[in-house]
Amino acid sequence: MINNPPESQSQSVQKPWPFSGQRRLFLVLSSSVLIILLCLGIYLHRTGSDNSLQEAPLPCLSSACLEAAAKLSITSNPLAQTCDNLLVACKAKGLTVSQGRQRDKQIVKREVDRYLYAEVEPNQLVRRTVLLELLREILESTDRPASEDSAEQKAQRFYRSCMDTETIEKLGPKPILKLVEKLGGWALSGKWNHTDFNATLSVLMTEYFTFPFFNIYVGRDVNSSDHKKYIQIDQPDFQIPVEWKSKDKTSKEKTLSQDLRHFLMSRVRLLGLLGVPSSSTSSHMGFFIQLSSELALFTQSLSNRMQRKLLFHRMTVKELQAQAPGIDWLGCLQAVFQPLAVSESDTVLLHNLPYITHMSKTISKWQDNHEFRNSGTLHTFMILSLLHTVIPALDSRFTAIQRNFSVALGDDEDVVPRWAHCVLQTEKAFGRVLSNAMRERVGEPEAEVLIQSIYSSLKSKLAELRLKDDHLTVWNKVTSLTPRLSPNADIMSKKNLDQQFSEVKITEDEYFSNYLQSLSLQHKRTKKLFTEMSDPDILSITPFLIGNEISFPLGMFVPPFFHPSYPRAVNYGALGMLMAKNILHLLLPEIQTQSKTLQAVSECVWALYSNITKIPHGSHLLTLTLEQQREIWLQYTALEIALQAYQKSLLKEPKDTSLSGIHHTHLFLTSFVQINCHFDPYHEHLPFEASFLVAAICMNSNLCPKGINCTLNTHQHFRQKC
Secondary structure: OOOOOOHHHHHHHHOOOOOHHHHHHHHHHHHHHHHHHHHHHHHHHHHHHHHHHHHOOOEOOOHHHHHHHHHHOOOOOHHHOOOOHHHHHHHHHHOOHHHHHHHHOOOOOOOOOOOOOOOOOHHHHHHHHHHHHHHHHHHHOOOOOOOOOOHHHHHHHHHHHHHOHHHHHHHOOHHHHHHHHHOOEEHHHOEEOOOOHHHHHHHHHHHOOOOOOOEEEEEEOOOOOOOOEEEEEEOOOOOOOOHHHOOOOOOHHHHHHHHHHHHHHHHHHHHHHOOOOHHHHHHHHHHHHHHHHHHHOOOOOHHHHHHOOOOOEEEEHHHHHHHOOOOOHHHHHHHHHOOOOOOOOOEEEEOOHHHHHHHHHHHHHHHHOHHHHHHOHHHHHHHHHHHHHHHHHOOHHHHHHHHHHHHHOOOOOOOOOHHHHHHHHHHHHHHHHHHHHHHHHHOHHHHHHHHHHHHHHHHHHHHHHHHHHOOOHHHHHHHHOEEEEEOOHHHOOHHHHHHHOOOOOOOOOOHHHHHHHHHHHHHHHHHHOOOOOOOOOOOOOOOEEEOOEEEEEHHHOOOOOOOOOOOHHHHHHHHHHHHHHHHHHHHHHHHHHHOOHHHHHHHHHHHHHHHHHOOOOOOHHHOOOHHHHHHHHHHHHHHHHHHHHHHHHHHHOOOOOEEOOEOHHHHHHHHHHHHHHHHOOOHHHOOOOOOHHHHHHHHOOOOOOOOOOOOOOHHHHOOOOO
16 A cells, blocks of 8 residues: 655655756756867867967078068059059069169170170170179189189189289280280281291181181081080181171161271270380271281171071081181191191081182182281281280280270270179180089079979969960970970089189289180080080070970079079079970960960950050050060969969978068069069060959959959959959
8 A cells, every 4th residue: 555645745756847857958068168179269269379479481691581571662563563563563662674684784694605706685684783792702703712823713813814904904905915925926917927827817806716717617517416515617707897797777788887997096006005106006007907808708697698598508518618728627627626637528618608618718818818928917917816815814905995996986885894704714714613513593493493393383374375276386395395404413513514624724813814815715615516515605594495304504594583492482483484484485386376366365464454544446556466475475484383383382391481571572573573573574565564464364363362343343343264
């Protein structure tokens, strides 16, 4: 039997708080979750703060970076501007191309290229000046440990002897007079040993790198697919004015007559410095002018010779001897290229056969005619050719006469600073030594990474052209080329260089003697071209094709374009962009004939520019020339290539340093604007400031971290991707 509880107790049990146990459990769990979330939030906040501190780009504090930061301060941050301000960004704060050009007017064009006298392009002179300044630092540095007999120390002594103008001025004409006496004297002084013509000619070519009647060098046949090297024979660069060199095309006869008078007076003044009596000068100069005029009669401009197909004419030495018997060709070539063997059956390349045969007949006439032979004019011509070669090593009176003659012919180039002149002269003799020193400063690993990264990005971009236009030629060309840093490292070892220059004796107080040795070294460099792929030119500043390689010279990788300590953003934005432009210019002839994309992209970018600048519809200003179309596409594409390459590098290695608080893409674009405002060699064909490309890139891609604002609501009218 079950007893019922009391009524009061029963009521208390029947009225408990609803779900009291579950609610208490819920409150406990909720509090625990909140505490956990709060702790997790605090932890994540602290962890995020720590990570942000770790990921914040550290400033680059190297001396090269501090200098770059100072220069960067005059360049506005392109992403902090509106797109219409970018139309004139290069003009802001004095960032104009002319600024660089005025600076470069102090540096004269390099005399001639080593291939058919092609002059250095004026639009590359600013970069060449920067490179010369770096070489000057190397030659003037005192903190590079090396023995006195090392090749580098000899290069520095050569440079210092060139800079010692006081000693050079004191010596006056004595060094050249002693050299003339060594060569048997000359008829102008009344003391001449009647030396053999061919023997004297061989000595001038082999020992003094002087070619009075014809030029000799080594190179490939550009019309042949093989890489074989040939002896090449060309017309010389005569000092006497000729009609096709006249700058005044309207009155050639009058101009040529005046130029000949200037030439005669300059030679008379040079002879005066050499102590030649005026009585002897007048009679001998008449013969000299006659011979010079006869020889120059059959010289032709390079363009004319190309048009007449006179370049790379093949024949054997024996055939050449038959057509131009006035020169002992086999004897001369054997002397020039000894100890290499030269035979009558060897093939040589001629670049003006009509001149060579005419020159041979002229020399034979002056040797056979009794009056001409006794005058010694052929020997005098050779000695004056030698004088022209060594004028850079003589006192300032000689160089002043030569400069005044150039000015009289219409060449108004400014005087080269002495340091630049001495750097150029040192490079001619010790180019490989300076190249080795430059390689140490360049930062080879960083340079190689940049080369490969830019070239890989370029291949990706050109692959898009292949897909869009269905042309394989350009793609096959790009994929077949191997990019590399030039010159090869195995050629440049210090041990080999010291051995190569072991017999060279350089003293600081005898520049003329040093200069003669440099001429001999230049001759030896010519002979080595038979066994080496190329003659490294450290003054080269643009990529070039050689065989199946695209070679990037060391001269490209110098401040302010590149430094191993720079943030990668600077190297990619400055030099990376220039590299991409240079490569595209090399490939442009093939690209423009095969790609419809070129025109579409250039018109797209131009439409954006026209929209922002409000160019009236139908205006003639809207019409682009073919050169402008090409340059817009090329520069826009090059900027895309460089920026994509940089962003890919960040994926591999996210950390990069900063300059002046600017980093990553901001710093990339700022560096691009700064370098292109100063050093763009192709600005003449771009119808707007290069800085506008920043707006074009950022408005038509997701490559920029934030958009570019425009005073016009351009995005509503311009949505297609270029």
